Amino acid sequence: MEKILVRGGSKLHGSVEISGMKNAALPVIMAAMLVPDECIIENLPAIDDVATSLEILRRMGADVTMLTKTSVKVNAKNFRPGESEFDLVKRIRASYYLLGAELGRFGRANVGYPGGCDFGSRPIDQHIKGFEALGAKVDVEGGYIIATTSSPLVGKKIHLDGIPSVGATVNIMLAAVMAQGTTTIENAAREPHIVDLANFLNTCGADISGAGTSTVRIRGVKQLHGCTYSIIPDMIEAGTYMIAAAAAGGSVTVTNLIPKHMEAVTAKLIEMGVGIEEGDDWIKVERTDKLKKVNVKTMPYPGFPTDVHPQMSVLLCLSEGVSFMTESVFDNRFRYIDELRRMGADVKVDGKTAIFEEIEGLSGAKVTAVDLRGGAAVIIAGLTAAGVTEVDNIQLIERGYDDIVQKLKDIGADISKKVTPEPEALPKAN
Ligand code: EPZ
Numbered sequence: 001m002e003k004i005l006v007r008g009g010s011k012l013h014g015s016v017e018i019s020g021m022k023n024a025a026l027p028v029i030m031a032a033m034l035v036p037d038e039c040i041i042e043n044l045p046a047i048d049d050v051a052t053s054l055e056i057l058r059r060m061g062a063d064v065t066m067l068t069k070t071s072v073k074v075n076a077k078n079f080r081p082g083e084s085e086f087d088l089v090k091r092i093r094a095s096y097y098l099l100g101a102e103l104g105r106f107g108r109a110n111v112g113y114p115g116g117c118d119f120g121s122r123p124i125d126q127h128i129k130g131f132e133a134l135g136a137k138v139d140v141e142g143g144y145i146i147a148t149t150s151s152p153l154v155g156k157k158i159h160l161d162g163i164p165s166v167g168a169t170v171n172i173m174l175a176a177v178m179a180q181g182t183t184t185i186e187n188a189a190r191e192p193h194i195v196d197l198a199n200f201l202n203t204c205g206a207d208i209s210g211a212g213t214s215t216v217r218i219r220g221v222k223q224l225h226g227c228t229y230s231i232i233p234d235m236i237e238a239g240t241y242m243i244a245a246a247a248a249g250g251s252v253t254v255t256n257l258i259p260k261h262m263e264a265v266t267a268k269l270i271e272m273g274v275g276i277e278e279g280d281d282w283i284k285v286e287r288t289d290k291l292k293k294v295n296v297k298t299m300p301y302p303g304f305p306t307d308v309h310p311q312m313s314v315l316l317c318l319s320e321g322v323s324f325m326t327e328s329v330f331d332n333r334f335r336y337i338d339e340l341r342r343m344g345a346d347v348k349v350d351g352k353t354a355i356f357e358e359i360e361g362l363s364g365a366k367v368t369a370v371d372l373r374g375g376a377a378v379i380i381a382g383l384t385a386a387g388v389t390e391v392d393n394i395q396l397i398e399r400g401y402d403d404i405v406q407k408l409k410d411i412g413a414d415i416s417k418k419v420t421p422e423p424e425a426l427p428k429a430n
Helices: 022-034 048-059 093-106 125-133 166-176 192-203 235-248 259-271 306-318 337-342 372-384 404-409
Strands: 002-007 012-017 038-042 063-068 071-075 108-112 137-141 144-148 157-159 182-186 207-209 215-219 227-230 250-255 275-278 282-287 295-297 323-326 347-350 353-356 366-368 388-392 414-419
Touching: 002 372, 012 235, 012 404, 022 038, 022 048, 022 071, 022 093, 022 166, 022 192, 022 235, 048 063, 048 071, 048 093, 093 108, 093 125, 093 144, 093 166, 125 137, 125 157, 125 166, 166 182, 166 192, 166 215, 192 207, 192 227, 235 250, 235 259, 235 282, 235 306, 235 372, 259 275, 259 282, 259 306, 295 306, 306 323, 306 337, 306 353, 306 372, 337 347, 337 366, 337 372, 366 372, 372 388, 372 404, 372 414, 404 414
Parallel strands: 012 250, 038 227, 157 182, 295 323, 366 388
Antiparallel strands: 002 388, 002 414, 038 071, 063 071, 108 144, 137 144, 182 215, 207 215, 250 282, 275 282, 323 353, 347 353
């Protein structure tokens, strides 16, 4: 079993380059399934979730050829709908984008119920509402979601309920892109990766406008053609390294990012007294003084991103006075808190808010990655903790972060990967 070891105390210096955005790459890869032609997708992050997504498409008949570590040629001309493999699909939540893509191209889809990080309930009622509005019949049977339509999908006005769902916005765009007439998604998610998906599809000949606003309009087209497209930089990865620098202290320039996407994170770091300098595609983070207390509330974009919440909580552990983290996007994203408590954090969770009391500092401990961003959080905590922190379950981290150990090592972190023997099997009860 592999673990990540972090010895705290080293300040970070130098620059770290951000990879392509996981949550843009996954929808774009699934969208390539709509195109019976050659698509070249560049600036992919070299992460397990991308490899799994490409393998799902390959096993369903798409030609998939890696051109470099971060670029791929996909031709879905011979793609066979309804044959996604359950054990691959359940590994990543984004596999449910197959529903919209298969429905959009073939009028039928049959996909295993989605997995993904456990933040309490993660329903897909808004996805189903969108598919049914377009004219599809959707059933959930034996752990599979089956969507069918006997006639071409017809564009409709669809209003998403509650929090603007990223997944539902993506899935409805994929289903509507070749529907008859125009589909309007109201209360749509505004995340940069929605814009990236719309840009990819428009480069393939789709007719989508309003992506990035709460109203996305998709005018159905007959067919899509191949294209070459480069994925945007990962704003969540960028936020993770900005926070790592603020936690460990020192001076780090995070490069190949879009400062506009980072505004909510940058504003909170400045509020905590962290030094920020911005360029066209880089942000320099310097921290010399004690972190000031702060009140953070996650919101859909352009608010503070929920995917940076666990990482940000490490700074709240270290801030003077009392700080607050309110999670308003997911039911329960606080499972990582127990791991920070093992390291000495003084935190109470009251409903959707975690309350962080001032402490002297964190101490190294054996901890686990409870999910992707919770794993990043305990690594950042290890950078500042006294002694050594040992992180297990690191496959959850590597599915979403491209080369995180090497990138941190390159800016001065005392971090390494260690292979440890599998724990001895417990004696069987006789
Ligand atoms: C995407 O998840 C991301 N995953 C998540 O990133 C991210 O946290 C989330 O968007 C919010 O930004 C990928 O892109 C692969 P949602 P998704 O649908 O689409 C509720 C990471 O760390 N909801 O926007 O599943 C839902 O329960 C991962 O990279 C419904 O009620 O998120 C949640 O409370 C973690 N019904 C809220 O909306 C629905 O039909 C937002 O969920 C759909 C969602």
